[in-house]
Amino acid sequence: MDFSQYESKSSQEIKEVISGLMKVGGMPNLVDFFPILRPLDPQGLASQGKVCVEKLFAIFDSIIDQRLQKRAVSSSYDIDLSTQNDVLDLLLDINFKDGHELSINDMKSLFMDLFVAGTDSISTTLEWAMTELIRNPKKLKITRFELMKCMHTKRETLNEHDIPQLPYLQAVIKETLRLHPPGPFLVPHQAIHDVEVKGFNVLKCAQILCNVWAIGRDPKIWSNPNAFMPERFLESKIDYKGQDFELIPFGAGRRSCPGLNIAHRELHTMLASLIYNFEWKLEENMRVEDLDMEEKFGLSLPKNIPLMAIPA
Incomplete structure (x- = not known):
């Protein structure tokens, strides 16, 4: 998926999510100094970060689902409609061979690191x-x-x-x-x-x-x-x-x-x-x-x- 088009909805959405994660990640957090306050999340930073991560993972889920559907069609009709030889394809190949070695959640976490x-x-x-x-x-x-x-x-x-x-x-x-x-x-x-x-x-x-x-x-x-x-x-x-x-x-x-x-x-x-x-x-x-x-x-x-x- 191309996120480079500035006016597109997808590029603006992912830009806002990443900006939100960077803002939350850089703010001083009271619970770092007073761990006993961690369950209370007094500044709401943990909840804000969770919302951003969920939005980013939802974007990744949508892309992964689209690719899986294309691969399924390709397999059913014995034609190559989906293989793009990109990182996502390589990771999905590893997942199909051994899901314990690399799960879908592992892939999304890796993509979060790469994008952020x-x-x-x-x-x-x-x-x-x-x-x-x-x-x-x-x-x-x-x-x-x-x-x-x-x-x-x-x-x-x-x-x-x-x-x-x-x-x-x-x-x-x-x-x-x-x-x-x-x-x-x-x-x-x-x-x-x-x-x-x-x-x-x-x-x-x-x-x-x-x-x-x-x-x-x-x-x-x-x-x-x-x-x-x-x-x-x-x-x-x-x-x-x-x-x-x-x-x-x-x-x-x-x-x-x-x-x-x-x-x-x-x-x-x-x-x-x-x-x-x-x-x-x-x-x-x-x-x-x-x-x-x-x-x-x-x-x-x-x-x-x-x-x-x-x-x-």
Whole structure:
């Protein structure tokens, strides 16, 4: 099913559900500090989250049921009407072979992880990147010039193999992730044993939140930390692959984000496509200085007021 059509009912429905889950997941919850209150759900966060999950699972149920019906028809008439060789087909094949190994509920939980983690974070980062570039026309011009030079040489569309030849585009993505990490506290981690970190005692089983938003704006690490300056990465080997702790929007080590590689590909190719194929302007009578740069609090940090840019 194609969810990319912005005006379609299905795309808006799934967008609203995922936004609701991200909002609920990022709100401070009293029961984390006072577990005795958990059955009461004083803020209603558990019930709100349950409603969102049920709506998302209902969408998945509908898609899975449609595919099962097509597969049934295909089997009955000995023709191939349904096999699309996509992830859903592969998982259904596993389910039919051994339902105990992978149940329908397991599939829906996997899809929830893929949709929630793989859509909101990418779109949020792209929106911030476009906002920062529109606010900095000279840097947008440099990025477009680099892309035009690459495309003129290749005479074909951009693909992931071109990313290493686009140092300024890479710097734009790094600078966006520094200023606007999609997960400002990453995901909660837990200490597996007592440890001392620079004089602080972290007890076994303590929940740990890493404030990568603050790390990215630390004046001890970054010069002029609140300014959008992709150039700072042109002469720096700092990367977000988890080896440089100054920049860890995807975390580090064995518990780093499993979606890093696909995010790396999508962010560069999608941003390049938007910049290369279109000129962008703001709504009538709006100046770049008037762009709202406030963040909306949640598990991720989207813009408080969505960017409204017009392609030309």
